[in-house]
Amino acid sequence: GTMHGVWLKPQGGIVWDNVNSINVGVNLFVIPGNKKTLEKVDLTMYYQHHKGNTLFRVGAFPRKDVLDNYDSSFFRDSVNNYNPTMQGVFWQIGKDRDFINAWMDWTGYASKKTHENFFVGASGKISKGVLFADFQSYMFHRALTKPAIEGEGVSENLQLQVMAGAEIETKRGFKGLLSAGTLVGYERDRRFDDKLYKPAGFVARLNAEYHGIGTKNYLYIGDPRMELYKDFG
Secondary structure, eight states, rough: OOOOEEEEEEEEEEETTEEEEEEEEEEEEETTEEEEEEEEEEEEEEEEEEEEEEEEEEEEEGGGGTTTTOTTTTHHHHHHHOEEEEEEEEEEEEEEEEEEEEEEEEOOOSSSOOOOEEEEEEEEEEEETTEEEEEEEEEEEOOOOOSTTTTOOEEEEEEEEEEEEEEEEEEEEEEEEEEEEEEEEEEEEETTTTTEEEEEEEEEEEEEEEEEEEHHHHEEEOOOOOOOOOHOO
């Protein structure tokens, strides 16, 4: 089907020392053609400390603000569009072409109908001239409801991608990137000894852009991933 929608995201805040701020807003989501006036309402509310090359956030804030470097093998376009809010903690040192960060995103609070689940992750990049190396990673942990439903279990999904390549940016408005590396995973259903998968494969990126118009290409060749999706969703 066609995936579409419109977000309205008004936000305001209080800033002191030009370093610390408290930010509050609301995300209103409308799907054209749907009978609902509002499809989804999310609150944005977080504390931020931003000084020099250090950025720290805690609360509920837009995921793309802080994890825009992650490829679609980690967060698909549909995830970023329909679930754009990250609820947790983010910390980063550095920016642009040299940085490292760590984060946690709570995506489910244990209740009678909801499983406790969360992401923890880290990523980084180091550059020298036109050359660079980067990595992206996360672990998704899916636990039980409260009280637990008989027969259900706990699962994990871990992914790590490491790449190296080259990127250029000219004064005439052209940007280009070419990189290659590997994507490995670890997927486990704790209920069964044989429900353990370790997918691995080759990955490559080829991006080209001229004055803001361009194309992004991502290639994966390897073992099937998300083998537990049919069991856990």
